[in-house]
Amino acid sequence: MSVRGWRLKVEHRTGFSYAGKVVSSYNEARMSPRNEPRQAVLEARIEAFPPARTYRYEDYWGTVVTAFDVHTPHDTLEVTATSTVETLPPGDLLDADAGAGWTELASPEQVDRWHEFLLPTPRTALDGELTELAESVRATQPTPHAAALAICERVREEVAYTAGATGVQTDAVHAWRQRKGVCQDISHLVVGLLRVIGAPARYVSGYLHPSPSAVTDERVVGQSHAWVEWWAGRWTAFDPTNGIPVGERHVVVGRGREYADVPPLKGVYAGPANTGQGVEVVLTRLR
Structure with a gap:
């Protein structure tokens, strides 16, 4: 008997605002889902504004990191991560009295x-x-x-x-x-x-x-x-x-x-004070 899971689209936007122009910033985004036995990543991309060249690696704990530098003067930094993932229901769960002693x-x-x-x-x-x-x-x-x-x-x-x-x-x-x-x-x-x-x-x-009975193709704020x-x-x-x-x-x-x-976004920068961080996550069940 096949186990049917979900296909989910995740849109995650975050970033910082500054009190003036930032000269340069050096950033790490941990916003890309992982491929693993109970989760298959069909698509994953991260875009930064101002535009920047990105490179990816796995950190010590196995998390996918997208690193990028911005050297264009900017008073806001925005990062958008878009991914499509297939997931599975809970399975092969241990009984309460099972497992290692x-x-x-x-x-x-x-x-x-x-x-x-x-x-x-x-x-x-x-x-x-x-x-x-x-x-x-x-x-x-x-x-x-x-x-x-x-x-x-x-x-x-x-x-x-x-x-x-x-x-x-x-x-x-x-x-x-x-x-x-x-x-x-x-x-x-x-x-x-x-x-x-x-x-x-x-x-x-x-x-x-947020919804166990999510309607397909409905975008939900998460x-x-x-x-x-x-x-x-x-x-x-x-x-x-x-x-x-x-x-x-x-x-x-x-x-x-x-x-x-595992913070979604962190970094260092040269410039005036950080005045706030915005976050928006939208989830859509595709099937």
């Missing part, structure tokens, strides 16, 4: 293998309260996978998704204390809690179509999205903000330890 995760071989995904980062480091929470969940769950699902559920119960409640510099502890945040904060919280219990965890950036993956014998993807496995509505762009490894 606690002993396997604690073995020197696995700790060394996934060392970078076990360490805290500025946005995923936890305080004493959250560390105790993680350890209490671990103590009540038979497997790392079951504990990970329980952590996702607990964070979703405690932290309300609230658009605009936080910024890109917000860390997990701050989001937890105010009990609200966006998908980035919820993912940072889950990643931090997973690492405390010894489960390798990584932060995933991409896009999510946004960048974030979710998590943990290793329990194999990597397992889950969207803790929505409490669902990652499936046909999700488009993967990049993975890393936290947001700082």
Whole structure:
């Protein structure tokens, strides 16, 4: 029996405005979806204005980076990423009591293998309260996978998704204390809690179509999205903000330890102050 997924078109525009003319800028865009087993990229292009020659490479974490320099004086910079991707529904999901056990995760071989995904980062480091929470969940769950699902559920119960409640510099502890945040904060919280219990965890950036029953050819305003993956014998993807496995509505762009490894657009420039950043994401289900 064939599994039918979705074909999604993603249009992502972002950029910066400046208080005057910028002499030159050096930029990196992480806005191109990846080819991988559950996702096929049919088209992906990135265009910059002012026009610039671009070149592409994969960074240390495997994310596709489009780099470009602009040496024409400009007071705005705009980057447009357009891609068409075929995705699949969730499949081959682990049962709650399946996967690697606690002993396997604690073995020197696995700790060394996934060392970078076990360490805290500025946005995923936890305080004493959250560390105790993680350890209490671990103590009540038979497997790392079951504990990970329980952590996702607990964070979703405690932290309300609230658009605009936080910024890109917000860390997990701050989001937890105010009990609200966006998908980035919820993912940072889950990643931090997973690492405390010894489960390798990584932060995933991409896009999510907001409607499970999307009408084909209807352009829908969306946004960048974030979710998590943990290793329990194999990597397992889950969207803790929505409490669902990652499936046909999700488009993967990049993975890393936290947001700082996968920002959509970053760079350095010579010129006056940055006065703002604009973002627009439009998603269309093509079939």
